[in-house]
Amino acid sequence: MTALRPIDLATWPRREHFEHYRDRVPCTWEMTVELDVTDFAETVRRTDRRTYASQLWAIASVVNRHAEFRMQLLEDGSPAVWDVVHPMFTVFHPDTETFSVLFVPYDDDPARFHEAAVTTMERYRDDHRMFPQVDRPENVFDVSTLPGASFTGFALHVKDGFDHLLPIFTIGRYRYVEGRTVMPIAVQVNHAAVDGFHGSRLFTELQTTFAEAGWLRG
Template sequence: METPAPIDLATWPRRQHFEHYLQASPCTYAMTVELDATAFVEALRASSRKTYVAQVWALATVVNRHDEFRTVLTGDGAPAVWPTVHPAFTVLNAERETFACVWAPYDPDFGAFHDIAAPLLAEHASATEFFPQGAPPPNSFDVSSLPWTSFTGFTLNIRDGWRHLAPIFTLGRYVERDGRVLLPLAVQVHHAVADGFHTSRLVNELRALLADPAWVG
């Protein structure tokens, strides 16, 4: 079982920011962006890969590059960093108009991840349980998709969520504008672990993955 590595507060450059935004002024924020997904969509049209699985993998890839998005509070409230985090993502039961939350272990190889995640979506499309696999592992982060509409803003309001440090992502419906295909993405972040600089870097790395989708296969 994976365990998070403690952060040495004595040498952590972020200590004061962490303590301020966790204790003195608990604060989360949301950023909504439109990602140019033109090349990504073209690659998927030429492939048998599933779009949603590819979106989830791309998010998991950039999240796993950075400690700030893998940070967690231990039982005694100390910050620590997971070696790997895994995406938990929603699947709609269209007949019941409810969704289930499933998760797949992250693999840096997209093909290997797709081979696990795509069957999960098919298997649980008729799920009647919220968590058909049981509770997601503690080292998971959440992704949801709203493929029925695009948006220019999206904010989650989590009651008593001041200790939830993992990022939360919401994907929207593609929109075409000026010959480009754009993907709305909302990112919910805890300010204790990540500033606008860190979230902007994550978004820009995601843009780069979508712009050069040779990995789609």
């Protein structure tokens, strides 16, 4: 069973930083990068994998490597870390120009995750409720897309967002630069949980995951 484990503040190296950005200077920050996804895009075309489901696995696999992206506040406001977090993502309904929000349990096997994600998307394809799944867990992080637009900057403003520690991702449309395929992706994080170092490492590992997409053939 997945657990939410309290952080031992007495031994946590980031205690001072957490308390500063939680109590004295509450703030969130956002970062947008363009990842080179040339190998990923070409590999998807040569396999039966779907782009969105595969993007979700790539993001979730990196998120789950690091405790700072699996954090949540307990009722008393103290920090804790989930053993695992699952992607909760948007799917668009062209006929109504609305979207639904779905989740799929994270699986470190990309093939099993892909099958589960595709099955879930197909199951709820014609269900126009915003939240059609009734069994959504607490340990989810958000992913959404702007498939009709590429961007170099993106900002999201969440009311009472200073209590939200899990990351929020937004993916944009591919564009082509000097023969390479690039994908804009933005992340919003809470500074109480995530510093610039952690954000930079996240995107470095995401770049490696998309640039070395042999896992799609497994």
